[in-house]
Amino acid sequence: MPITKKNLDQPDQHFEYGTAGQANYTVVGGSMVGRSVLHPGWNWDEYVKPYTDGDQSCPMTHNEYVISGQIRYLTDEGDEVLASAGDHLWIGPGHRAWVVGDEPFVAIDFEVGEFEDDEEG
Numbered sequence: 001m002p003i004t005k006k007n008l009d010q011p012d013q014h015f016e017y018g019t020a021g022q023a024n025y026t027v028v029g030g031s032m033v034g035r036s037v038l039h040p041g042w043n044w045d046e047y048v049k050p051y052t053d054g055d056q057s058c059p060m061t062h063n064e065y066v067i068s069g070q071i072r073y074l075t076d077e078g079d080e081v082l083a084s085a086g087d088h089l090w091i092g093p094g095h096r097a098w099v100v101g102d103e104p105f106v107a108i109d110f111e112v113g114e115f116e117d118d119e120e121g
Contacts (some may be wrong), residue, residue: 038105057076
């Protein structure tokens with residue numbers, strides 16, 4: 001069986017949030033993993049919502065592990081969760097988020113679904 005390796009420092013997809021952070025994603029074997037580094041002041045409404053197709057909240061499902069910092073999630077149903085270092089979250093569609101505190105939020109996101117590799121290597 002072959003081995004495919006990619007590095008998040010050389011991502012397949014890169015999202016820049018100005019001075020508020022960035023997210024890098026790679027696709028390997030049909031799965032996607034991302035690393036987000038979001039600085040204090042980052043929030044979904046300001047830095048992501050304007051680039052969606054009019055979505056009022058995130059339409060994606062996330063399987064996330066928090067490395068450092070804190071983030072607060074609010075679902076469309078009104079559930080609210082504060083996530084911190086060491087937390088593992090399953091976040092369904094219909095949520096918004098914002099960084100809490102003075103420390104950057106860093107997380108690894110194992111995206112749910114089937115994704116096509118742009119290239120293997």
